[in-house]
Amino acid sequence: MVNQLLLVVLSAPLVYLLYLIFIQPRYNPLRNLPGPPSKGLFRDQLGMVMNPSVSPRTHEHFVKTYGRNVMIRGILPWDLRLFTLDPLTLAHVMKHSHIYEKPWQSRRLITGLIGCGMLAAEGAVHKRQRRVATPAFSVQNMRELVPLVFAKGDELKEKWLEMVREAEKETEETGGLKLDVCHWVSRATFDVIGSAGFDYQFNAIQNETNELFSAYKEMFEVAVSQQSGALWGLAVIYLPILETLFLLAITWMLYLMARYPDVQARLRAELLSLLPPTPLSALTPDEVSRLYAGIAELKFLENVIREAMRLIPPVHSSARVATRDDVLPAATPVRTRMPDGSTQEVKEVRVPKGAFIHVPVEGFNLDREVWGPDGWAFKPDRWDNLPEAVVSQPGLYNNTLTFSAGPRACIGLRFSIIEIKTFLFILLTHFTFAESDEKVGKANVVLTRPYVIGKHMAGSQCPLLVTPYVPEGAQYS
Known part of the structure; x- marks a missing residue:
């Protein structure tokens, strides 16, 4: 009797497994x-x-x-x-x-x-x-955060300038520096979120040894480094969207600027038209707010951001x-x-x-039957004359699913756009960006993360050549 009962107990899981494999799918x-x-x-x-x-x-x-x-x-x-x-x-x-x-x-x-x-x-x-x-994400509250975002963007700019000068002293050569912009933008974004969301100074731009920053970074870099194994598969399938933590979007935009220097030059010209003669750090909060109001209205900047977010959405699927x-x-x-x-x-x-x-967020954004034959190309000017099929698409942000849609759409959209426009304004008016000798690929690990092809064990990376911008006829010092 005991043996029969034991047999039933042991065989029940097997029977259920066979049911799941062969019977349930038929219905x-x-x-x-x-x-x-x-x-x-x-x-x-x-x-x-x-x-x-x-x-x-x-x-x-x-x-x-x-x-x-x-x-x-x-x-x-x-x-x-x-x-x-x-x-x-x-x-x-x-x-x-x-x-x-x-x-x-x-x-x-x-x-x-x-x-x-x-x-x-x-x-x-x-x-x-x-x-x-x-x-907390009202228009008024977001406007009050503009000076904070500017301060962190300016701090990142100054850090990069300092690093370039140190490198030039060591090598006695000019020509900029290869920087992992993913790493540095993540540090700056972490600082912004710490100050804006928790009133806590991580100081990640100046020092990346903060325990929380290190733990967060490690959590996802392990997944990137093992993207060909089981851990990567599980992370991609089951981990949810983390819109509010690292707006990798800025990294991908700088990458696209490096790949398309003509677009970079055109956008820089538009941004320079608003660059004040005094250092950004010397502006009052009211002056910063007025400056951002002008930046927010720039047409080509808006087109570039829309196109970059369409082409490489931070969340792949x-x-x-x-x-x-x-x-x-x-x-x-x-x-x-x-x-x-x-x-x-x-x-x-x-x-x-x-x-x-x-x-499929990316698939929706790149659908060539909707966006046209050039739907896989980076063309910011497409936003001046969209196909009719695009207008009927669902999506919180410009008829794309980049920020999702419906009741669970990204609550931090306004904050994201403020940070993106501010950082692009500061960085593109002070630096030029070019591709380095390392080819960058995309890994779908929670977010769409960049990595150096052949070096995925090193985690997220987007190395670019960063050179201080010198206006024509001026001299860099």
Whole structure:
């Protein structure tokens, strides 16, 4: 009797596993959608949609071959997921955040790291936290932070000038210095967040030995350095968006300026038109606020930021999980296999409770059927004459998903734009940026992080040649 009972207990998990692998997927409505062929029970298709080096081509291939609502396989055999680039479907998912929540894996990991804040909370808890936090991000409060952001941007500028002068003394040569702008912008951003959010001076620009800064940096650099292993896969799949911590966006914008020197020169000319004759550090808070008001209205600066955020969104992709059975609307026909084995085109997708929805932020932003044949190119002037298809796209920021959409859209959008415009103004009016001898690639580790190709073990890096800007006819000293 005991042996029989033991046999039942031991066999129950095996039976359940066989049920998950062979039976449950047969009743999942997502299996009726078109999608790439399976290569085996434990061969997922997440890498091809989440690796920035291949994902643009993968996304486009999916749309052309299978349509805009596609079934892909997750890590486990029964993990059938909806990959969607249909704007109506995505809008429904992002709008109904009470139905489509972040996966529990995401929430558990982020809660373990920083507690159950807005990034991890769902439902009524998230609503309450967002309602409490929203006044802190009001227009008036953001304006009051402008002098602080300017002060940190100016401190970073002075630090770089000091480093360039020291390097020139040592080598007795001019010509700038190779700097890891990702590292330095992260330090400056950490200082801004410490002062603005916690009234705490990390002094990361001057000294990076602060324990909290070191711990945060280490947490993500381990993931970058192991991006080809299991840790990287889990981090990419389950860690949630951390919009408010490191606006890597500035690093990618400086990288794009280095790659496109004509755009850099044109933007610098626009920014120099507002550069005051007195040092920034000598301006009063009111003068800084008036200066930023002028910067905020610069047209080409706005276009460059929009285009950079579209082309390289800080968050490559995200995931949601259905908390109940639902029917998603679709703007484009979905080829669906019917019970009798025939295939019909319908304008809806049935999603079962527990199914993952893959939200391809980058794929949405780069969709060439929407943005045009040059949708993968960096062209800031496109924003002066957008295709009609763009205007109907969902998204908090300029019809893109860079800052998400719906009730969980990034609450820190205004703060992000202030920091980006301020740092670009200060850095581009005092330095020129050029590519170094090290090629930079993209790694999708929570955020889209730069790394030196062939040196991923070193973590996030974006080395650029940084040279003090000298106006034509002037002399650098």
